């Protein structure tokens with residue numbers, strides 16, 4: 399095969415054999431293989447390596463912009479654990495008049511006691527607030543296979559013989575979703591590269607459908623304010639939930655603080671004694687201390703006891719900024735720390751809470767999901 403017409407089956411990039419350090423490199427000896435993948439995909443697959451590449455946001459935006467000129471069905475994927483951080487801004491602009499299905503992925507991470515109808519309604523509402531009117535909202539787990547049959551039925555109904563584009567910000571699980579579809583439909587010899595790190599898929603990947611149309615995987619757009627872009631790969635592993643979240647409850651008095659590893663701090667400033675329930679990755683260490691000691695505790699233990707970020711990486715983390723959150727006592731509320739999780743308050747009594755999080759990480763309140 400000529401390298402100039404070959405693309406990597408793992409990430410979609412054009413294959414080249416000249417420059418080892420540039421995207422798409424594969425040695426000449428590899429070009430004869432039936433399923434051709436680039437060296438970077440090979441390393442991610444076999445050694446679980448992280449492989450940053452130089453691609454600009456423009457490269458990715460150009461691919462998305464092209465969708466507006468097609469007549470297709472667009473499937474936008476969001477990460478249910480980081481809805482805020484994984485929202486693809488400007489989507490209506492990219493897709494032109496094409497219909498949109500909204501998929502909430504990683505439902506396997508949500509705690510058992512969550513009401514999925516409520517989650518669906520909430521997403522529908524949030525989408526509307528952001529100017530998007532999806533035909534419907536479907537909750538799935540690409541990793542576990544939950545909801546995939548339903549999704550395929552919906553795609554089948556809405557597609558009307560058109561192509562399908564899977565879009566979303568980086569790391570929401572687009573490629574995992576396509577692999578799941580391929581796997582469930584017997585095309586297991588094809589596998590797109592996936593990884594826990596953002597920026598895995600590099601170009602459009604076409605998967606032909608039976609009727610001559612195709613499903614396309616696309617590279618994720620980067621949201622710079624996602625916490626995943628501020629930490630090292632090891633720390634990203636340490637803060638990413640890998641199993642269903644077990645809520646952790648703390649009965650707090652005003653004047654107490656909680657550290658979520660070394661990534662955020664929650665100060666209970668005013669209010670009556672009440673429970674704070676944390677929904678974060680199970681493996682994260684939570685440290686309770688007196689508010690008046692919290693600055694000192696952080697200074698002393700950031701990167702050691704309070705980690706991730708671990709060791710030197712603690713110095714690289716953007717400095718904490720403060721966010722004041724007022725809970726009015728009129729019903730359950732969540733304080734969301736984008737990418738890290740959320741703190742649920744019952745909202746039976748008012749509370750004044752200050753959250754410290756790395757600069758750039760968005761912090762906000764929403765109606766309680768649970």
Ligand SMILES: Nc1nc2c(ncn2[C@@H]2O[C@H](COP(=O)(O)OP(=O)(O)OP(=O)(O)O)[C@@H](O)[C@H]2O)c(=O)[nH]1
Pocket residue numbers: 503504505506507538539540541542566567568569570571572573574575591592593594595596597598599600616617618619639640641
């Ligand atoms: N818990 C959970 N993790 C998932 C699920 N789907 C994907 N992931 C994980 O999310 C990470 C990113 O998955 P990818 O499929 O590479 O994401 P992507 O959207 O294709 O990312 P880019 O190619 O960078 O845009 C991987 O670590 C996946 O294992 C899911 O349903 N549940």
Ligand SMILES: [Mg+2]
Pocket residue numbers: 572573574591592598599616617618
């Ligand atoms: Mg991908």
